[in-house]
Amino acid sequence: MSTVNSRQRKIWYGVGILLLLGPVVYLGFPARQTAGAVADSGGLGVLSQKRQQYDLGEATLGKVDPSSSAMNLLLLGLRGPAATVLQLKAIDYQERKQWAKLRATVDSIIMLQPHYVQIWKFQGWNLAYNVSREWDKVDDRFYWVKEGIKFLILGTNRNQTVPILFHDVGEFVQSKMGVSDEKKFFREFFVRDPDPRFKTTSGEPGPDRTINPDGKDSYLVAYDWFVRANEKDDNDGVIGVKGKTHVFFRQGPARALLYFAKTRAEKGLFDEHIPAWDRAYKSWMDDYGKMDFLGLDDKKYRLNCTEDELKALAEENGVTLQEQRRIWAQNLDMTNFRQWRDIADLERTPEMLExxxxxxxxxxxxxxxxxxxxxxxxxxxxxxxxxxxxxxxxxxxxxxxxxxxxxxxxxxxxxxxxxxxxxxxxxxxxxxxxxxxxxxxxxxxxxxxxxxxxxxxxxxxxxxxxxxx
Incomplete structure (x- = not known):
């Protein structure tokens, strides 16, 4: 017969609960955000700190409109359907040209699914390319191009381990400022924004520091983003990056320098023309050209390849020299490698400078x-x-x-x-x-x-x- 009465059992249960509560609090205590978004709970909240450290947290759900149908779905654990509802609303607002509601809805979508890369890619593209075209004034178009770029930059902050988002920021800056129909205006606006909010202390137009913190040329800003993307891609140029063919992904920095070199003479900076092309040529031929890539059937190739290197690669791949040469030539054509080599070579001549x-x-x-x-x-x-x-x-x-x-x-x-x-x-x-x-x-x-x-x-x-x- 047990000698433990009801009161004693309750005491033991209480002690057991307290003992179990200790590890739960230690592991599950919410992390406190300090300066720089660093999680700190004075040693508590181990799981929360790890979520912050490895960018696995979902700390923005409370910012979704509490009166919306998306929040109703979210409270039932239906995050996917909630995001779908918001996507449909965003499309509707865009068709009705309700831009403020569109931007707010897009913000809600990323609060629900901050690690869903396609959301960042699609909506960034949508703002920079589609919404911007709905405006007549070039200044207004530039504003929405910036919104798309800022949206992608926010995506890189929430997805530090996703190289393609960093690459896309560089691609957006490079293509919108250097290739679009409004490129001659946009490149100027990139360093001298027409928005009066960005005037310098002297009253002159200055850059929007969110997308151009150092006031640099757009191609150099794109170059910085491409370099960061390649650094995030820790596969050393061999294994593919999800979202883009690897041989094109890795050429970003060199291409940005080639485009930048073209602008030196356009601005009358003739002393910088040949040095800029020398730098671009070296980046294209050495930094990019000497990388190893995998082609079809995982056959390795290198764009800037000597005859001896071709033989070594053929032996490594277990193919004939003729087959290795075919793989090499095919990818030279696909990347326009020889064309850009010849362009850079010509631009470095005194005749072209003149x-x-x-x-x-x-x-x-x-x-x-x-x-x-x-x-x-x-x-x-x-x-x-x-x-x-x-x-x-x-x-x-x-x-x-x-x-x-x-x-x-x-x-x-x-x-x-x-x-x-x-x-x-x-x-x-x-x-x-x-x-x-x-x-x-x-x-x-x-x-x-x-x-x-x-x-x-x-x-x-x-x-x-x-x-x-």
Whole structure:
């Protein structure tokens, strides 16, 4: 017969509960956020601290609108359906052009699913590419491009171990500032934001520090993000990254430097032109070209490869030298590796530097208004400074094309030549003259009639941008 009465049993139960409560509190105590979002609970809350350390926590659910249907689903443990409801609402708000509600709904979605990478990728793209196109003013478009980039940056903060998000930030900055239809405006706005909130202490336009904290060129900011993405990708260039073909993923830093080098002459920074191309060439050939990648059937290849390296790779892959050469050539073509190598090589020559310089001087003469012919006392006509400069520039480009016939593999060189001719055409029109029957680069102009509207549009954009300065 037990000698323990009811009162004693209750005491023992209470002691047992307290003993078990100790480890529960030690492990499960909520972490306190300190400066820098570092979890600290004075030694308590081990599990919470680990969640913070490894970015596994879901601490933002309380920020979802408590009156929404999404919250009702969330309280029932239906986080997936709740996110779906919000996605549908976001699409509806976008179709009805209710931008404030769209942005708030997107914020709620990421609070529900902060580690679902596709949410960040899709909505970042949606804001930067789709929503921005709904606006007419280029300033407003730039605002929504920034919103998309900021959204992705927030995604990198919540997903520190996902390389593709870091890469996408670089891709967005690079493509929207350097490739989009509004690129000439956006690249300027990236360092001189038209939003008055970002004026410097001197009253001059400054950058939005959220996306450009150091006020750098957009391609250099993209370069920094690509470098971080490659650092996050700890597979050393062999195993693929989810979301992008690995050989394209890893070329981000080198491509950004190639694009950056193109801008030096555009800005009249001729002393920086050749050094920038030297740096880009080295990055493309050595940093990127010497990486190892896996192709089909996990066959290893290297883009910048010597004959001896080809033989060694063929032996390692267990294939013939002919098969290894085929794998190598196939990927050279796919990545345009040789094309960019040749472009960088050409841009580093003194002849190309002189062509870039003469183009800049010709456009500068036009934008300064030196476009009118002058009647001399002896009744002869002295052609305008801009026409002289433009003719000199076109002559320089024509000589370059004769020496390097493959230079027009780079479509940007075709665009540059057509734009020069468009400037020349406008100067002739201003002075009441038709285009002469023969002039430098006429063969290039006649060869690309489908690109004439692009040249006219680029002329209007470029001259309008000069007027804003």
């Amino acid at each position: 062509a870039r310089r003469s183009s800049f001087e010709g456009k500068k003469a036009y934008n300064e208004g030196r476009n009118s012919d002058t009647m001399l006392p002896d009744k002869t006509v002295q052609i305008s400074d801009s026409q002289k400069s433009l003719e000199a520039a076109m002559t320089q480009w024509a000589k370059l094309a004769e020496k390097y016939p493959n230079m027009f593999i780079d479509g940007d060189n075709v665009e540059d030549c057509l734009l020069l001719v468009q400037y020349y055409r406008v100067v002739c029109q201003l002075n009441g003259r038709n285009m002469p029957d023969s002039y430098p680069l006429k063969d290039i102009w006649d060869k690309h009639p489908s690109r004439h509207p692009d040249a006219e549009r680029n002329f209007l954009i470029e001259t309008r941008l000069q007027q804003r300065k």
